[in-house]
Amino acid sequence: MGRRGSELGGSMGTVWALCGVLCGRGVDLLGGTVWVRHGARCGCNVGHGVCMVWVHCGARRGCCVGREHGHAMGAPRAHHGHTSGHHEHTTDTPRTHHGHDTDTPWAHHGYTTGTPRAHRGCSVALLRDTPWAQRARVALCWRCRCRQCAELAAHPVSNGEEWRADRVLLNKEVISPEGTRKFLPFLDTVARDFAAAMHRRMERTGRRLLTLDLHRDLFRFTLEASSYALYGERLGLLEEAPDAEAQRFIGAVETMLRTTLPLLFVPPGLVRCLNHRLWREHVAAWDTIFQHADKCIQSIYQEFCLGRPRSYSGIMAELLLQAELPLDSVRANITEFTAGGVDTTAIPLLFTLFELARNPPVQAALRAEIRAAEAGGGQELQAVLGALPLLRAALKETLRLYPVGITVQRYPTRDVVLHNYRVPAGTLCQVSLYAMGRSPAVFPHPERYEPARWLGGERAAFKALAFGFGARQCIGRRLAEAEMMLFLLHVLRNFSVETASTEDLGTVFGFILMPEKPPLLTFRPLE
Structure with a gap:
């Protein structure tokens, strides 16, 4: 090479x-x-x-x-x-x-360099059981004029053997316990850095508290953490002055998120014909995101060619070096992880911090659980997280009240009977997560924030559907759960969280469920 x-x-x-x-x-x-x-x-x-x-x-x-x-x-x-x-x-x-010589994982990739608009790249929309897959479909397919991709855009759900084979390979690195164990230290490092950055901000103010709207900080944290786990490289977004390249990347992600929703409701052919500014911004943002992935692929390959000692360096490096997936498929899926795992993680964290701030007894119970888990002497992060059932339940409780996607959709493959109604195969069926999560027939006292309700074993079975279920559950589930748990672990270990208003937050649905107005939260360092 x-x-x-x-x-x-x-x-x-x-x-x-x-x-x-x-x-x-x-x-x-x-x-x-x-x-x-x-x-x-x-x-x-x-x-x-x-x-x-x-x-x-x-x-x-x-x-x-x-x-x-x-x-x-x-x-x-x-x-x-x-x-x-x-x-x-x-x-x-x-x-x-x-x-x-051909004894290298790169040989198996052949010349499938591909592009984000290639057919295999478009199949990223088939790998996720969340609304975020549509983001990739907007950018990957709308520029394309070929019949096959037009059909993919119109019918984005597939259950073919190719999809299943790809999903099995991806699951090994992002869903399996062994795959999760390898990227946990990356997420833990970023969570520690976030807590340290909060301490530094308090020191600069000269006060022993910090009151702020944390939304933008959480956005930067989730992008930094997920990018580190995916690409094995830090962006530097938690620094006081991120470099120009990092600013350009985060700006592209923000632009992609801002422009996706309106474009979903416009016919693709019309958008291309008009070449509207919104469309140009959206495509330029995706180009920047893909260029970042390309740069990381080059860096990984360069390290490999130089024969340097190799340690785990992120999910993408593992997928590339295993050489079981074509390069364009790895590239498209990793880029979708990047785009789909930012606000979908940042917003639940914001809701969780708000609920803990207005429920001090729950916050105190979580802090006690964290201290007990750490006192157990376990250094393995997976074991520590496994000793935090209440913290995991708190995330489920947040997603019950504030599901990121308000529905889960399925198309039955055969005729079924649901509540005495015959549902033909191929009919769109939706579970309304928002309505179910607030229904007293399903959850007693649904207005209360009670994480302990999820510790009831069978009583809680098949009620936590925020990440979907089955073969098509969200492929980024373990990454998102670990990211949120480690963030809360380090924040609650270092700070108490308060809020001046305990009134319910108004919510709006703009592609995902989000606060109508982000809450102001106060952080005080713990002795």
């Missing part, structure tokens, strides 16, 4: 051979420069045999040429006929063509 390719000369500039596993900007690998640019602005691509050759023309645009079985990949604005990336063509790996 990284060895210098032949030169075409003339106006086409210098050709650099690429193994088809990178997508992004230039990077130095083993002394050789690899030029890669998305075809949208710079860099033409030429397919030779079954390997990839990218041409940097020194211009804003150029042509792409395919020869024999070559496929021109990586141009996000190209027609999907050129960017779908047939994943089965991985027997003759690019490393073989460049004179390298």
Whole structure:
């Protein structure tokens, strides 16, 4: 990898051979420069045999040429006929063509560089049982004009063997206890840093308390924590002055979240035709998010090529090095994790802090549980979290009162009878989580914040549906739960939380359920 390719000369500039596993900007690998640019602005691509050759023309645009079985990949604005990336063509790996041995996980990726708009990339919407998958579907499919992706956008639910195979592979790293255990230290580090940052802010004010609207801080925490677990790199969002690259990334995520909801209600063809500012902002934001993923892929591959000792460095690195999923599928799913795991975690944390602030006995019970778990001497984070059933129940109680998505949807695969009603196969069925969570027929005294209600064993069975259930439960469930539990562990260990108003919060539904007006919370350091 990284060895210098032949030169075409003339106006086409210098050709650099690429193994088809990178997508992004230039990077130095083993002394050789690899030029890669998305075809949208710079860099033409030429397919030779079954390997990839990218041409940097020194211009804003150029042509792409395919020869024999070559496929021109990586141009996000190209027609999907050129960017779908047939994943089965991985027997003759690019490393073989460049004179390298093939005993590497990267060989299995073949040349499936793909793009976020490729068919396999679009299948990210099929992997999540939450509304957030629609965000990816908006950006991944609406630019595309091919019939297959139009059908995917219209019918985003699939139960095929390909989906099941991909989901099993993803589950190993993000759902299984073993996979969860590996990324817990990353989340714990960021949660500790958040508590330390709160202490520093108090010191700067010269007062032993801090009253603020924590919404934006929680947004930064969840983005920092999830990005660290996913990419193995810190963004620096908890610093007093994050660098320009981090600011650009968080700005892109904020723009993506802001523009998604209105775009869901506009026909895709009309948006493309009008080229509305909202659409341009949305697509530019997704491009920035994907560029961040590309940069991290390059960094992971560079570390691998340099043969440095390897330790666990995040979920994406594990998926790439295992080489069981095509690169574009890893890239699309990890990017969806990034986009779908920010406000969906930050808002429940805000609601939880508010409920604990206006229910001091519950807050005191949680703090006592945390101290008892830590006094047990267990250093393994998974064991510590396992010793906090009341804290886990508090999150369930928050999501009962304030479910992120207000419904869970299913299409029965066969005719069923529900409460004496015959429901034909293929009928949309919805469970109204908000109404169920506040129904006295399901939860006694539903207006009360009582986490202990979830410690009742069978009485609580199949009532906590905020993350969905079954094979299509939210794939980011364990990541989100661990992130929230570790955050609350460190906040409650260091601070007491208070609120001046104990009135119920008004809520609005803007793609997710959120406070109509974020509450002001007061934090006091504990002795």
